[in-house]
Amino acid sequence: MLNIVYIAVVIFVLGLGYLYINAVHKINKADMAAKDAGSDIDTCLWDMNHNVSVILKALQEKGVELSLPDDQSGMLGLGMTPTVQQLMAKNAQERMDIVKPAAEEAGIAGDEAVAKAIAKFDNAKNELVAAGLNYNRMAGKYNSVISHFPASFVADRKNKGSKQIFVYQPPVQGSTEEV
Numbered sequence: 196m197l198n199i200v201y202i203a204v205v206i207f208v209l210g211l212g213y214l215y216i217n218a219v220h221k222i223n224k225a226d227m228a229a230k231d232a233g234s235d236i237d238t239c240l241w242d243m244n245h246n247v248s249v250i251l252k253a254l255q256e257k258g259v260e261l262s263l264p265d266d267q268s269g270m271l272g273l274g275m276t277p278t279v280q281q282l283m284a285k286n287a288q289e290r291m292d293i294v295k296p297a298a299e300e301a302g303i304a305g306d307e308a309v310a311k312a313i314a315k316f317d318n319a320k321n322e323l324v325a326a327g328l329n330y331n332r333m334a335g336k337y338n339s340v341i342s343h344f345p346a347s348f349v350a351d352r353k354n355k356g357s358k359q360i361f362v363y364q365p366p367v368q369g370s371t372e373e374v
Contacts, residue, residue: 218346222355225337229358232330236280236361239326242319243287249312250294259301264289277330277361284323284363291316292366320365327361334358 244266254261264286275283295313298304304313338357341350350356 214345215349218349219353221340222337222346222350222353225333225340226355229330229333229337230274232326232333233274233277233280233361235326236277236323236330237275239319239323240280240283240287243284243291243316243323246312246316246319247287247290247294250291250298250309253303253306253309253312254294254297254301257301257303259297261293261297263293266290277334277359280361281363287316288320288366323363324365327363331360334360 248266251261251263266286295304298309298313303309340346341355341357
């Protein structure tokens with residue numbers, strides 16, 4: 196009889212171990228998917244800031260000096276929170292809203308490098324929206340995983356909290372106001 200109890204205890208402990216390992220795997224998999232999606236946002240932000248700097252350099256070569264909001268691109272790095280990413284996207288857009296009309300006014304908007312930088316900025320802005328949607332989908336999956344038992348128990352023990360969503364809406368074409 197004692198052997199049956201030992202076997203039942205071993206099976207119970209193995210079952211708990213399996214549940215724990217499975218929960219850790221699900222949490223880590225969802226966390227990495229959200230981090231990967233967040234790095235796509237970082238890439239778009241880098242592209243946006245780089246293209247603003249290309250136009251700004253062309254303006255400086257023409258002797259045009261502008262008063263711009265502080266450049267936040269020094270904060271660029273993997274693992275930024277969605278809040279920081281949103282601020283960086285807004286900063287890049289504000290800088291472009293000043294730099295692009297200045298390039299047109301200086302007559303360099305048609306130059307190959309400047310026109311290419313403007314097009315790449317607009318492309319990166321569109322990719323940022325898509326990357327943000329993908330990140331939000333992955334963050335939603337992660338939040339869903341850590342909200343169900345036994346993953347919620349494991350997430351609590353490992354201090355894994357829910358992920359914020361990324362919100363960015365580019366301004367309407369021809370307007371400086373956001374949608």
